[in-house]
Amino acid sequence: MRVLLVEDEQPLAGYIAAGLRKHGCAVDIALDGGAALEKVDLAPYDVVVLDRDLPVVHGDTVCRRVAALGTSRILMLTASVAVEDRVDGLGLGADDYLGKPFAFTELLARVRALARRTGAARPPVLRAADVVLDAARRTVERGGRLLHLTPKEFGVLEQLLAAGGAVVSAETLLDKVWDEHADPFTNAVRITVGTLRRKLGEPPVIHTVTGAGYRIEP
Secondary structure (H helix, E strand, O other): OEEEEEOOOHHHHHHHHHHHHHOOOEEEEEOOHHHHHHHHHHOOOOEEEEEOOOOOOOHHHHHHHHHHHOOOEEEEEEOOOOHHHHHHHHHOOOOEEEEOOOOHHHHHHHHHHHHOOOOOOOOOEEEEOOEEEEOOOOEEEEOOEEEOOOHHHHHHHHHHHHOOOOOEOHHHHHHHHOOOOOOOOOOHHHHHHHHHHHHHOOOOOEEEEOOOEEEEOO
């Protein structure tokens, strides 16, 4: 899942981003509304976590622009608890609204819920043969054996399982699991797939489609 976090308070932005990355999200950060608009023009995001009171370009303007694109779900953050402000935010095109201060666990749950709405409905538990991935519990099992995966390995496996047998390119995996700082010429995807294969064990689950990417038989 790729997330754009738009928050002008740097310590808070760092805290949220670190928490989301720990749970397998690829997170880009924008510290003002102008930077946010530049980023949404360059990359597709599943979810935009958007502070409302932003410098340079107000969060309301950013919300309208992102909503008009129709490619991302929007979780708006605000310090205001007034019902009128929440109604206004939803009216601007936000999909959900969360007041500050908030519990990180609630923010994470709302981000995940919004991400499930960006495409075709995805079951909370993904399966292929004897491999079972539970996104909510962040667990992966094969044949009843619990596997210990890094956030990147988990993210790659989740993308491949969610594809339902379709080929997923390395570029797509880099876009969905890593962030904007990833070198497009890096071999990080190939290395991560390699370590993931070793942890999954035999018989092989992930198959390479030469010149196209990777797939898991449904």
